[in-house]
Amino acid sequence: MDLVIARPEGLYCPAGDFYIDPWRPVERSVITHAHGDHARTGNQHYLAAAPGEGILRARLGQDINLQTLAYGERLLHHGVTLSFHPAGHVLGSAQVRLQYRGEVWVASGDYKIEPDGTCAPFEPVRCHTFITESTFGLPIYRWQPQAQVFAEINQWWQANAAQDKTSVLLCYSFGKAQRILHGIDAGLGPILVHGAVEPLNRVYREAGVHLPATIYAGDVQKNDPLMRKALVIAPPSAGGSTWMRRFGDFSDGFASGWMRLRGTRRRRGVDRGFVLSDHADWPGLLWAIEQSGAQRVMVTHGSVAVLVRHLREQGLDAQAFDTEYGDDEEEPVAVEHEPTEATS
Amino acid sequence: MRAFAQLYAELDATTSSNAKLLAMQRYFAQAAPEDAAWAVYFLSGGRPRQLVPARLLHDLAIEQSGLSTWLFEESYQAVGDLAETISLILPEAPHVSSDGLAVWVEKKLLPLRGESPEVLARQLPELWSQLDRTSLMLCIKLITGSFRVGVSKLLVTRALATMAHLDSKRVAQRLVGYTDLSNRPSAASYLKLIAAESADEHAQRGGQPYPFFLAHALSQPVEQFDALLGPASQWQVEWKWDGIRAQVVKRDAKLWVWSRGEELVTERFPELANLNHVLPDGTVIDGEIVVWKADQPDTADAFDPQSPTAPAVQPFALLQQRIGRKTLSKKMLGDIPVVILAYDLLEWAGEDWRNQPQAQRRAQLEQVIARCNHPALLASPLLTGEDWFDLARQREDSRRLGVEGMMLKAQDALYGVGRTKDVGVWWKWKVDPFSVDAVLIYAQRGHGRRASLFSDYTFAVWDGPPDASERTLVPFAKAYSGLTDAEMRQVDSIVRKTTVEKFGPVISVKPSLVFELGFEGIALSKRHKSGIAVRFPRMLRWRQDKSVDEADHLGTLQDLLQ
Numbered sequence: 001m002d003l004v005i006a007r008p009e010g011l012y013c014p015a016g017d018f019y020i021d022p023w024r025p026v027e028r029s030v031i032t033h034a035h036g037d038h039a040r041t042g043n044q045h046y047l048a049a050a051p052g053e054g055i056l057r058a059r060l061g062q063d064i065n066l067q068t069l070a071y072g073e074r075l076l077h078h079g080v081t082l083s084f085h086p087a088g089h090v091l092g093s094a095q096v097r098l099q100y101r102g103e104v105w106v107a108s109g110d111y112k113i114e115p116d117g118t119c120a121p122f123e124p125v126r127c128h129t130f131i132t133e134s135t136f137g138l139p140i141y142r143w144q145p146q147a148q149v150f151a152e153i154n155q156w157w158q159a160n161a162a163q164d165k166t167s168v169l170l171c172y173s174f175g176k177a178q179r180i181l182h183g184i185d186a187g188l189g190p191i192l193v194h195g196a197v198e199p200l201n202r203v204y205r206e207a208g209v210h211l212p213a214t215i216y217a218g219d220v221q222k223n224d225p226l227m228r229k230a231l232v233i234a235p236p237s238a239g240g241s242t243w244m245r246r247f248g249d250f251s252d253g254f255a256s257g258w259m260r261l262r263g264t265r266r267r268r269g270v271d272r273g274f275v276l277s278d279h280a281d282w283p284g285l286l287w288a289i290e291q292s293g294a295q296r297v298m299v300t301h302g303s304v305a306v307l308v309r310h311l312r313e314q315g316l317d318a319q320a321f322d323t324e325y326g327d328d329e330e331e332p333v334a335v336e337h338e339p340t341e342a343t344s
Numbered sequence: 345m346r347a348f349a350q351l352y353a354e355l356d357a358t359t360s361s362n363a364k365l366l367a368m369q370r371y372f373a374q375a376a377p378e379d380a381a382w383a384v385y386f387l388s389g390g391r392p393r394q395l396v397p398a399r400l401l402h403d404l405a406i407e408q409s410g411l412s413t414w415l416f417e418e419s420y421q422a423v424g425d426l427a428e429t430i431s432l433i434l435p436e437a438p439h440v441s442s443d444g445l446a447v448w449v450e451k452k453l454l455p456l457r458g459e460s461p462e463v464l465a466r467q468l469p470e471l472w473s474q475l476d477r478t479s480l481m482l483c484i485k486l487i488t489g490s491f492r493v494g495v496s497k498l499l500v501t502r503a504l505a506t507m508a509h510l511d512s513k514r515v516a517q518r519l520v521g522y523t524d525l526s527n528r529p530s531a532a533s534y535l536k537l538i539a540a541e542s543a544d545e546h547a548q549r550g551g552q553p554y555p556f557f558l559a560h561a562l563s564q565p566v567e568q569f570d571a572l573l574g575p576a577s578q579w580q581v582e583w584k585w586d587g588i589r590a591q592v593v594k595r596d597a598k599l600w601v602w603s604r605g606e607e608l609v610t611e612r613f614p615e616l617a618n619l620n621h622v623l624p625d626g627t628v629i630d631g632e633i634v635v636w637k638a639d640q641p642d643t644a645d646a647f648d649p650q651s652p653t654a655p656a657v658q659p660f661a662l663l664q665q666r667i668g669r670k671t672l673s674k675k676m677l678g679d680i681p682v683v684i685l686a687y688d689l690l691e692w693a694g695e696d697w698r699n700q701p702q703a704q705r706r707a708q709l710e711q712v713i714a715r716c717n718h719p720a721l722l723a724s725p726l727l728t729g730e731d732w733f734d735l736a737r738q739r740e741d742s743r744r745l746g747v748e749g750m751m752l753k754a755q756d757a758l759y760g761v762g763r764t765k766d767v768g769v770w771w772k773w774k775v776d777p778f779s780v781d782a783v784l785i786y787a788q789r790g791h792g793r794r795a796s797l798f799s800d801y802t803f804a805v806w807d808g809p810p811d812a813s814e815r816t817l818v819p820f821a822k823a824y825s826g827l828t829d830a831e832m833r834q835v836d837s838i839v840r841k842t843t844v845e846k847f848g849p850v851i852s853v854k855p856s857l858v859f860e861l862g863f864e865g866i867a868l869s870k871r872h873k874s875g876i877a878v879r880f881p882r883m884l885r886w887r888q889d890k891s892v893d894e895a896d897h898l899g900t901l902q903d904l905l906q
Contacts, residue, residue: 138415138418138419138422139409139411139415139432139433140422140423140432140433142432260432261422261423261428261432261796262356262423262425262792262795263423263424263425263790263791263792263793263794263795263796264795264796265357266792266793267793267794267797267829269359269829271357271359271360271363272357273357303418306415306418309414309415310412310415313412
């Protein structure tokens with residue numbers, strides 16, 4: 001019997017009678033992480049990994065009925081043993097391990113392989129069936145080590161500051177923003193953040209993640225010379241908006257895995273594209289699948305058909321799972337608007 | 345190679361002209377002259393013929409990457425560019441070549457042409473393994489002749505001029521013909537571009553044409569013309585021909601014909617080459633090459649709207665048949681004869697006339713043409729009207745006469761360099777394009793800026809009128825331009841949701857989207873299912889207010905053929 005099946009409401013575990021990251025309101029939900037397309041409002045009961053509690057409550061409401069487990073801690077529910085294991089995607093992100101009558105499934109949500117210091121690093125979990133995302137499921141997607149990307153950002157920031165130009169870096173306000181703040185050289189100048197980013201910084205800091213001092217952009221006067229030397233972290237929706245006018249002469253950059261392609265970079269119309277993703281790249285996906293030891297792989301959101309076909313060629317039993325997670329197969333449409341934020 | 349790749353990355357990363365200018369200046373200030381020579385060549389649009397067949401590159405890349413063919417194709421579809429795809433799937437080179445652009449082009453790339461597949465299969469991977477990612481992409485683009493980057497020739501000219509402290513018009517003049525296949529960039533040719541002004545500059549130019557003066561589009565309603573342009577009498581008005589813009593240069597007893605792309609095309613137009621016998625040395629004429637069939641080789645008659653005979657100028661499609669041929673048969677020369685409709689005189693008696701007012705250049709031009717009395721050299725007729733409204737009425741004949749509208753040239757304008765307005769203006773006052781409402785039925789992912797978005801569409805109209813009992817959609821045109829980025833993303837997401845079938849890279853969609861399609865010309869065609877071929881189709885508007893049933897039908901297109 002399949003431990004997880006795709007239903008109109010979401011991925012469902014019949015044995016345990018609960019849903020994983022449902023996109024329609026259900027009674028019992030298990031949440032892999034707090035991005036908007038995985039954690040939605042309206043469920044009667046939420047179960048998530050403990051480090052994600054602050055963010056989940058901040059996003060879905062302080063009063064949600066939320067139960068948490070530490071990574072690795074086991075919970076027995078209707079005969080199903082459930083536990084969370086780090087997915088390395090954003091703070092609190094987890095793979096969900098389900099065990100029932102000797103059969104083990106892992107639903108990985110979104111994940112990233114390279115450790116980044118802002119959340120617990122990805123941990124491979126052995127299983128019979130592995131449910132994987134496929135956002136960047138094409139061999140053209142291979143990430144550079146993040147240190148290299150941060151060095152590029154530092155360089156860009158320094159060059160702009162030398163010309164008295166503000167550096168505005170657009171990125172998703174939850175996860176990517178904090179990862180960048182954590183990774184860049186804060187000694188280069190003042191760091192300003194958009195109103196959508198600051199509350200999340202607070203949650204990260206409360207969770208003990210080190211972030212450099214940041215200034216809320218709204219608190220800085222328009223003509224403050226500080227602005228000219230600053231790095232500004234803002235969500236993509238701020239790009240090209242009136243909010244940007246306050247910076248006068250600025251250079252803009254965008255940090256996303258999609259920036260790997262010249263076409264998407266040019267379409268975005270920013271001065272610089274930095275290739276930085278919170279998802280696994282192609283080698284990362286294949287590595288994670290291999291490490292899980294699973295013979296059966298269910299592929300969700302992204303390049304589903306490609307990854308399924310490739311895995312079958314490798315001799316695995318791969319299938320597609322139809323989900324409504326982040327409609328970000330190519331150039332994500334949904335992710336451009338902050339309220340319906342997904343990740344890239 | 346690396347420095348040039350760095351420049352490419354900088355140019356590609358910004359949309360600011362100023363930033364591009366600075367990047368080029370930085371590059372030219374540091375580059376060795378032989379490297380700079382090739383950089384100027386590529387940046388201003390020069391392309392050597394394809395060195396290696398794309399198919400071979402493609403197969404070799406698959407082999408080198410170890411990917412399955414289908415996985416490579418999927419990757420290519422997502423990237424939309426062969427060179428970029430290859431650069432993304434091959435492992436990054438551990439050691440990078442320090443050879444300059446000239447060495448790469450002359451010693452490593454150009455010699456690849458004509459090599460056997462076996463030799464190429466050995467040599468290419470070795471070359472690739474010496475390049476970082478951007479250089480590798482560039483290298484492949486140079487090999488396939490698909491190198492493009494967002495700088496205009498004008499911008500390259502300005503960068504060189506600023507760096508060398510020269511007038512940019514002077515540099516533009518020297519640059520003319522630089523990218524023609526007959527010219528091979530070298531340190532010497534580059535140094536000549538940026539050399540200090542010399543007294544005998546004029547004498548040294550051989551068959552070089554002048555930089556073309558380009559027109560601006562005029563789209564305001566005619567009611568505003570008086571306020572905008574002043575009285576019509578201050579303007580020289582001509583038809584806007586649908587042919588090939590060209591300069592005929594006669595110097596030192598030789599004659600050259602240059603196209604607007606600064607390509608030497610003398611051999612393709614023997615009729616014009618014959619002008620060598622009648623034009624005096626030191627003459628440069630600007631005009632339009634068109635296919636011309638008239639009993640009376642008199643332009644005034646052939647263009648009298650009242651004249652019962654068919655217009656003498658023939659559709660561009662006919663000219664296209666000729667341009668494509670390497671050798672011109674007698675029959676073709678007889679069937680598709682060309683003339684040049686001259687409209688400007690840039691040099692006369694060895695003197696540069698570009699600083700003479702338009703009216704004077706025109707008067708002198710008419711004398712030159714009269715004196716030559718050659719059937720392939722005709723004056724583009726001047727149009728007169730009482731006022732702008734009168735001219736607007738005459739302009740309504742454009743379609744019937746086979747022209748695109750009118751050209752308005754200020755009587756006192758000098759002949760400028762490129763698309764400038766600093767010494768006077770040329771306006772192109774085009775007629776509105778044809779338009780029909782068509783249904784999107786197939787989509788394909790685009791290239792370049794549109795990469796990985798379903799942005800290239802095939803459009804169809806109904807094969808019967810709305811009251812027909814049974815009717816189907818027949819494809820008749822492909823288009824990809826005209827939508828904003830936001831619209832393109834919206835259409836892309838609808839296309840994905842309404843996909844019916846996949847045929848390789850093309851998908852069919854459930855017909856639901858209607859667009860107003862514009863095009864410049866329409867002709868019968870045996871090659872198309874609809875029996876009709878349109879020229880320059882593009883999307884004018886997304887008709888979200890129209891349902892599929894309200895789209896046009898073949899009858900509408902057939903009416904336009906008249």
